[in-house]
Amino acid sequence: MEDLRERTLKDLFSALDGITGPVLECKYYPCHFAGQDCSFCYCPFYPCLNYDMGGELKVTSDGSYVWSCMNCDLIHDREFSENVIFALSRYPRQRLVEEDWVFYSKILQELLYGEELAETLDSSYNLMRAILIDKHCEEFDNTEFLAVKVEEFKIVTVRKIRSIEEAENEIIIPIKERNKFYGFLNDSYVICERI
Ligand code: SF4
Structure with a gap:
């Protein structure tokens, strides 16, 4: 099939x-x-x-x-x-x-x-900047974001991480909750909203 x-x-x-x-x-x-x-x-x-x-x-x-x-x-x-x-x-x-x-x-x-806009890192692909580029972002104390493993165009795993370095052969994206995006941008944790 x-x-x-x-x-x-x-x-x-x-x-x-x-x-x-x-x-x-x-x-x-x-x-x-x-x-x-x-x-x-x-x-x-x-x-x-x-x-x-x-x-x-x-x-x-x-x-x-x-x-x-x-x-x-x-x-x-x-x-x-x-x-x-x-x-x-x-x-x-x-x-x-x-x-x-x-x-x-x-x-x-x-x-x-x-x-x-995304960055290729040693062992991951950081899509955060592409997703957050046109959002209004403010620094946030600390937040989790997502590491997604995709193989053969299928999502294999999704896990929460707190630093970019934790991702291994994964794609890094923000967590989305309603109209808010929680991520890591320009060396800071951020919370972002659509403008
Ligand atoms: S994968 Fe889905 S959400 Fe992304 S551009 Fe294609 S149709 Fe839209």
Whole structure:
């Protein structure tokens, strides 16, 4: 049986062959909003771990974590889909199959912010700056944040840490509670809110 990443890549290659527009005959249409672009049924950046567009971590009934895109409309925005197709069509398809999560995260950051904002550290990838860049942040005494392990585009573990150095082959992101983000930025613990 095809796994999610295989389906996502098939979907990506079909999108690279041409933008689709709304697919009115799809039984799930509109899964996000009327008039949505359906070039991507599966987001090539999944699981992006970037709360900015509405996605978030959810705990399943068996205690594992998944990234929920229910509240993210981004990949169904026609202009954004066109930009994704343009950005990814620069690469040979074999490379798109072989590349890892960080490669796709960098491309998403370039599309969203014009550059890669995350930092590659010795044994981790710190996505904090990308997520908090446009938030209003204040220093905070002390807080935990998250280290997420992703293998084969699947979330394997999520754990709370208190220092960047604790992360090992993990992606570092803030903890999100309602509209507040708890993290570590510019050598300080911070609490941030959307502006
Ligand atoms: S939250 Fe949006 S951009 Fe991120 S993986 Fe989900 S659909 Fe893609």
